[in-house]
Amino acid sequence: MDSTTVKASETSTTSAPQGFDMVMYRIKKHFTRVDPYLTIIGIFLWLFAYWVLCEGLKIWRFDKLPGPVAISKDWFSTTPFQGISIFTQEYYDHIVVSCRRILIAFGLATSLGVPLGLFMGWSRSIRDFVFPIIELLRPIPILAWVPLSILLLPGFEGPVIFLATLASFFVTTLNAMLGVDSIDEEYFRAAGCLGSSRWDVFVNVVVPGALPFIFTGLQISIGVAWFSLVAAEMVSGDLGLGYLIVDAYMNNVTVPMVIAMITLGFIGYFSSACVRAVGNKLMEWHVKELNQQGR
Amino acid sequence: MVKNTAKAAKKGAISIKNVTKVYDPGGVNVMAVDNCSMEIAGGEVCMIVGPSGCGKTTLLNAIAGFHSITEGSIEVDGELLCGPTKPKAEQGADRMVVFQHGALFPWKTLQENVAYGPTVQKAMSSGEAMDKAGQMLAEAGLGSFIKKFPGEVSSGMARRAEIVRALINNPKVLLLDEPYRAMDALTKQIMHESLLETYDRTGVTIFFITHDLEEAIFLGDKVHIVTTRPCQLKKTVEVNIPRPRSYETQSSEEFRKLLDEVNEAVHEEAVKAFKAGERELA
Ligand SMILES: Nc1ncnc2c1ncn2[C@@H]1O[C@H](COP(=O)(O)OP(=O)(O)O)[C@@H](O)[C@H]1O
Numbered sequence: 001m002d003s004t005t006v007k008a009s010e011t012s013t014t015s016a017p018q019g020f021d022m023v024m025y026r027i028k029k030h031f032t033r034v035d036p037y038l039t040i041i042g043i044f045l046w047l048f049a050y051w052v053l054c055e056g057l058k059i060w061r062f063d064k065l066p067g068p069v070a071i072s073k074d075w076f077s078t079t080p081f082q083g084i085s086i087f088t089q090e091y092y093d094h095i096v097v098s099c100r101r102i103l104i105a106f107g108l109a110t111s112l113g114v115p116l117g118l119f120m121g122w123s124r125s126i127r128d129f130v131f132p133i134i135e136l137l138r139p140i141p142i143l144a145w146v147p148l149s150i151l152l153l154p155g156f157e158g159p160v161i162f163l164a165t166l167a168s169f170f171v172t173t174l175n176a177m178l179g180v181d182s183i184d185e186e187y188f189r190a191a192g193c194l195g196s197s198r199w200d201v202f203v204n205v206v207v208p209g210a211l212p213f214i215f216t217g218l219q220i221s222i223g224v225a226w227f228s229l230v231a232a233e234m235v236s237g238d239l240g241l242g243y244l245i246v247d248a249y250m251n252n253v254t255v256p257m258v259i260a261m262i263t264l265g266f267i268g269y270f271s272s273a274c275v276r277a278v279g280n281k282l283m284e285w286h287v288k289e290l291n292q293q294g295r
Numbered sequence: 296m297v298k299n300t301a302k303a304a305k306k307g308a309i310s311i312k313n314v315t316k317v318y319d320p321g322g323v324n325v326m327a328v329d330n331c332s333m334e335i336a337g338g339e340v341c342m343i344v345g346p347s348g349c350g351k352t353t354l355l356n357a358i359a360g361f362h363s364i365t366e367g368s369i370e371v372d373g374e375l376l377c378g379p380t381k382p383k384a385e386q387g388a389d390r391m392v393v394f395q396h397g398a399l400f401p402w403k404t405l406q407e408n409v410a411y412g413p414t415v416q417k418a419m420s421s422g423e424a425m426d427k428a429g430q431m432l433a434e435a436g437l438g439s440f441i442k443k444f445p446g447e448v449s450s451g452m453a454r455r456a457e458i459v460r461a462l463i464n465n466p467k468v469l470l471l472d473e474p475y476r477a478m479d480a481l482t483k484q485i486m487h488e489s490l491l492e493t494y495d496r497t498g499v500t501i502f503f504i505t506h507d508l509e510e511a512i513f514l515g516d517k518v519h520i521v522t523t524r525p526c527q528l529k530k531t532v533e534v535n536i537p538r539p540r541s542y543e544t545q546s547s548e549e550f551r552k553l554l555d556e557v558n559e560a561v562h563e564e565a566v567k568a569f570k571a572g573e574r575e576l577a
């Protein structure tokens with residue numbers, strides 16, 4: 001009797017659309033919903049309001065800012081009036097420098113912060129040893145570190161990367177630690193029952209169990225890294241998008257300033273999306289579980 | 296007589312002797328188990344029934360080695376697990392626990408979950424363990440779900456997989472803490488049949504906590520009714536319904552009689568527990 005009931009449920013999990021059909025189905029489904037249209041309308045409304053304020057009606061104070069038309073004219077021009085466009089080498093130099101700094105800072109913060117946070121969650125003594133210091137340093141605003149970092153590290157590159165790393169490190173560490181705290185006690189018990197050594201528990205329970213929190217933390221931390229990087233570049237920099245913003249402002253060219261801001265928006269969005277994609281790849285189980293719950 | 300010796304030879308006899316457990320949360324002593332003794336023969340299905348909060352889980356956790364006991368001793372096959380000199384038993388794969396809320400690792404597929412035990416104990420290579428796991432899951436009717444994560448299958452399937460994860464380690468004792476609590480009657484029925492089938496095949500000792508009296512009689516060789524907190528053995532009801540049992544057993548005259556007997560004893564304790572609760576709140 002048992003076996004027949006089981007057979008019935010086994011055969012019912014077949015014939016979902018596969019491959020190309022599945023992709024087409026997804027696209028179709030996406031565009032028959034209301035949300036993509038709302039998004040497009042939303043973007044146009046914002047742009048239109050921006051245009052009305054700066055170029056349409058030239059409202060007081062807003063007339064000092066470049067409007068969407070002026071910006072896109074320069075941005076996509078081979079001979080930009082104010083020096084920065086998608087055809088100038090300088091634009092990409094700034095982007096590359098900032099991205100490289102973020103990669104180094106975020107990489108450092110992640111490779112130090114995740115293990116440290118995990119060990120802090122895993123071992124009471126490591127936590128007692130490290131946590132108070134981190135909690136004391138964490139509330140210090142990142143800009144307050146600027147003088148110290150300049151005194152400590154030579155050149156432009158060192159201090160800028162240091163500041164971005166520091167900010168992102170605190171977020172990552174804390175989230176990894178909370179991730180371990182969030183793991184249900186019963187998984188530890190089950191692992192113990194099954195004959196795990198302490199290291200087995202770390203690899204098979206602590207690390208995967210903390211991953212959802214870690215990746216939430218990484219998404220925040222990459223945002224924080226960008227934030228502090230740009231701030232640092234604005235205070236002490238020679239290149240980079242943050243530097244481009246202040247430099248343009250100082251020289252009274254407002255178009256490159258806004259182009260740099262929008263570029264930061266796009267790159268920031270893209271980098272969080274990358275972190276999310278890596279997270280979803282590593283946590284297939286989590287994604288499927290959420291899907292199952294209809295979220 | 297012959298039958299008795301056969302049973303005695305089976306592994307996994309648990310002997311609980313005068314066990315007392317006092318919790319001490321912030322100086323307020325809570326006596327969960329008081330001088331409780333029980334003998335469970337090897338290969339027996341022993342059902343523990345008692346009011347909520349009376350200390351059943353506490354007893355199970357002591358056997359599993361999740362926490363210490365205050366007094367008394369627990370032995371498995373004559374070997375001391377915990378006693379006066381060693382208050383906390385070591386966790387070991389000879390006593391496998393199936394948890395109240397289910398504790399398959401959500402980040403491992405069913406197959407990886409089942410293969411986990413033999414792999415970390417280095418009893419098999421990970422390849423062998425995966426093969427064995429796939430085979431055992433298939434035997435349990437989960438053949439087409441081995442690559443699924445626990446979050447993707449129904450609670451009934453997850454629970455069956457969890458029992459397979461326990462059994463692959465050839466435990467002497469299976470400890471189950473209200474494993475089918477949140478399930479609907481139909482799923483429960485399938486779970487019961489699957490567990491009985493497993494038991495008939497492996498003859499593992501089963502220590503099973505439940506609220507459900509029909510479940511207790513249907514599955515058990517003995518039903519131990521325990522008192523309201525602190526937990527003590529109140530009464531043991533022997534279930535002499537022959538195995539293999541099928542669902543029709545539940546409508547037999549004998550079954551009804553046993554149910555009445557258990558019900559009476561449990562009801563008395565439930566009333567006591569309720570009164571005690573009222574007193575505590577008053
Ligand atoms: N860790 C603990 N600290 C303090 N008291 C506890 C703890 N665990 C359980 N208890 C108390 O011990 C009693 C028995 O709990 P438990 O064994 O979980 O009961 P049951 O499983 O029979 O419902 C309960 O009154 C509970 O409040």
Ligand SMILES: [Mg+2]
Nearest residue numbers: 348351352472
């Ligand atoms: Mg309980």
